Amino acid sequence: MEKIQVGLATIEWLELDQTWVNKPMGKGDFDIQGVCDKFRVTTLDGLNMVFGIIRWPANKPEVGYITHSSGELKYERLTSAGRLGIFDKTHGDESVWSFELRVMKFGEAQTQPTLKQATLKDLDGLLEGQSALELLKKHGAENVGKRIELAPAEVGNRPNELFVTTKARNNDLIAVGFTLTRVLAIMKDFGK
Amino acid sequence: MAAAEIRLITEDSVADVAGVIFATSKEFGQELGNIVNLHFLSLGKMAWFSELRSRRKKEGKGDYKDPLDIRFLLFESSAPESPLPSAIPGFSDGWKDEADLLRRKLNSWMHYSLEPDLDTLEDILTVMSTLAQMSGLSLLKEIAKQMHRIHEIRNGWKPEVPGPQEPQSPEVEAFVSEVKVKKDRIFARPPVGSVWNGPIGSRVIELNKNLRDALEDGVSVAHEMGPNGKEKVREWLRYFPQGGDIRVSDDGAVMGYIKGVPILIGWFGEEPDVNPDDIRGYYLPHDYEFTGSDVKDLQTGSLLSESAKEDTKEFVKLLASSLTQGQIFNVTTYGDVVHESDAKEDLIKLTRIHKDIWFSGQLA
Numbered sequence: 001m002e003k004i005q006v007g008l009a010t011i012e013w014l015e016l017d018q019t020w021v022n023k024p025m026g027k028g029d030f031d032i033q034g035v036c037d038k039f040r041v042t043t044l045d046g047l048n049m050v051f052g053i054i055r056w057p058a059n060k061p062e063v064g065y066i067t068h069s070s071g072e073l074k075y076e077r078l079t080s081a082g083r084l085g086i087f088d089k090t091h092g093d094e095s096v097w098s099f100e101l102r103v104m105k106f107g108e109a110q111t112q113p114t115l116k117q118a119t120l121k122d123l124d125g126l127l128e129g130q131s132a133l134e135l136l137k138k139h140g141a142e143n144v145g146k147r148i149e150l151a152p153a154e155v156g157n158r159p160n161e162l163f164v165t166t167k168a169r170n171n172d173l174i175a176v177g178f179t180l181t182r183v184l185a186i187m188k189d190f191g192k
Numbered sequence: 193m194a195a196a197e198i199r200l201i202t203e204d205s206v207a208d209v210a211g212v213i214f215a216t217s218k219e220f221g222q223e224l225g226n227i228v229n230l231h232f233l234s235l236g237k238m239a240w241f242s243e244l245r246s247r248r249k250k251e252g253k254g255d256y257k258d259p260l261d262i263r264f265l266l267f268e269s270s271a272p273e274s275p276l277p278s279a280i281p282g283f284s285d286g287w288k289d290e291a292d293l294l295r296r297k298l299n300s301w302m303h304y305s306l307e308p309d310l311d312t313l314e315d316i317l318t319v320m321s322t323l324a325q326m327s328g329l330s331l332l333k334e335i336a337k338q339m340h341r342i343h344e345i346r347n348g349w350k351p352e353v354p355g356p357q358e359p360q361s362p363e364v365e366a367f368v369s370e371v372k373v374k375k376d377r378i379f380a381r382p383p384v385g386s387v388w389n390g391p392i393g394s395r396v397i398e399l400n401k402n403l404r405d406a407l408e409d410g411v412s413v414a415h416e417m418g419p420n421g422k423e424k425v426r427e428w429l430r431y432f433p434q435g436g437d438i439r440v441s442d443d444g445a446v447m448g449y450i451k452g453v454p455i456l457i458g459w460f461g462e463e464p465d466v467n468p469d470d471i472r473g474y475y476l477p478h479d480y481e482f483t484g485s486d487v488k489d490l491q492t493g494s495l496l497s498e499s500a501k502e503d504t505k506e507f508v509k510l511l512a513s514s515l516t517q518g519q520i521f522n523v524t525t526y527g528d529v530v531h532e533s534d535a536k537e538d539l540i541k542l543t544r545i546h547k548d549i550w551f552s553g554q555l556a
């Protein structure tokens with residue numbers, strides 16, 4: 001598979017459909033077995049980190065950290081935080097995946113970045129002149145907007161989050177969204 | 193007739209332990225054998241031994257040339273329709289059971305399957321002592337002295353004048369030499385789960401517990417071990433369950449650090465230069481009985497089905513194809529499952545098991 005460029009980061013697909021045993025995000029007290037598609041993210045500042053898109057038998061898919069071999073200390077945050085949950089809905093015969101584009105942001109009082117609400121303008125600023133919207137559309141985003149507009153029935157407690165929908169199993173878009181909002185945000189010290 | 197005096201053990205060494213076991217076994221055979229011989233002679237059965245040898249030969253059993261050989265006496269005492277029990281003072285079903293136990297222990301000892309230490313010596317002497325007591329053998333006093341000395345050594349006793357030991361018999365020397373070879377082999381290639389004594393491998397890979405996989409720069413290396421590579425990796429996780437960096441040495445030994453100590457957690461592929469039929473290591477200090485549908489630890493009384501972490505059905509099925517209900521077997525420190533052949537001379541390896549399908553805490 002071709003590598004995907006996201007600003008100063010590069011995504012490379014590794015092995016697909018690998019066994020993954022862990023607790024699903026926010027669920028369960030015990031490990032269960034899922035399936036994982038692995039991708040590597042490298043950056044110009046020396047990060048080499050591997051993540052996985054994990055599909056569970058009865059829980060929502062997610063993106064999580066697997067391993068890393070190099071990178072600045074600030075990226076260590078991604079070993080324990082920044083997991084991305086994916087909503088998996090079926091409309092008629094079609095399955096749709098969607099996710100929030102929350103971004104890893106440094107705060108004045110915080111030494112560690114945490115996930116915060118973002119705008120497309122924020123994301124543009126992480127992309128060296130590239131348009132975030134165009135990048136997302138290029139990789140299969142069907143809708144990009146506020147969560148309350150795209151999923152009014154399921155806004156949860158974050159109706160104004162930037163939200164994106166795509167067809168189910170569109171791994172490229174998931175990896176792009178994750179890299180943009182997690183890896184590049186930390187690389188650029190977003191919020192500082 | 194009083195038993196000959198047996199040199200008391202002076203230290204917990206292979207030579208001393210072997211020396212006492214050989215000497216006591218010999219004295220046991222001589223004293224009991226003489227009693228048996230006198231019994232048959234008093235009945236006018238001058239050719240009793242040659243007649244027994246002929247019968248054994250016909251039955252395809254091992255031959256013994258000496259009626260005073262302890263192994264012969266122990267075998268015959270439990271053989272159906274053997275006249276020997278009638279010549280043994282104090283013989284009973286209990287005597288027969290103890291004799292069978294002693295025979296198995298001595299057989300395992302001669303196959304280097306028992307750790308040559310004070311515990312093994314005490315274990316063997318305890319059974320000999322029971323038999324000597326039941327038959328009123330004078331050897332009982334000699335055994336009691338050895339047991340007392342074992343107790344003293346454990347409490348720090350040392351010879352007043354350490355000096356050169358008396359020369360050992362050729363059979364003890366040969367035994368000690370074999371034991372040394374075995375100990376060296378165990379040191380160089382310890383059981384999986386033990387401290388690794390060899391050179392630390394230079395290839396560093398990551399054992400990832402979530403992926404159940406071994407990674408190098410994020411990519412699986414399991415395929416390098418062939419089609420069953422991922423199975424191998426899962427075996428490593430039994431000994432390194434949290435995962436993390438592990439090292440692979442040139443000969444394929446895979447080790448991980450646990451609390452700063454390098455532990456052998458498996459092999460990258462097959463362990464080299466190992467005959468799969470070889471029985472490795474020493475017996476765990478337990479005897480196990482196959483119940484027909486389970487395994488019973490005869491020392492603790494616990495059942496395998498209630499103790500093992502993983503499912504044991506396949507293992508029990510394998511046992512059922514080789515053992516009959518009530519048969520006793522042993523397991524070595526390497527997990528080799530061993531039982532005596534029908535001829536009761538050889539030891540046969542049935543399979544190798546790992547710690548999670550065995551009694552909790554018994555295998556490394």
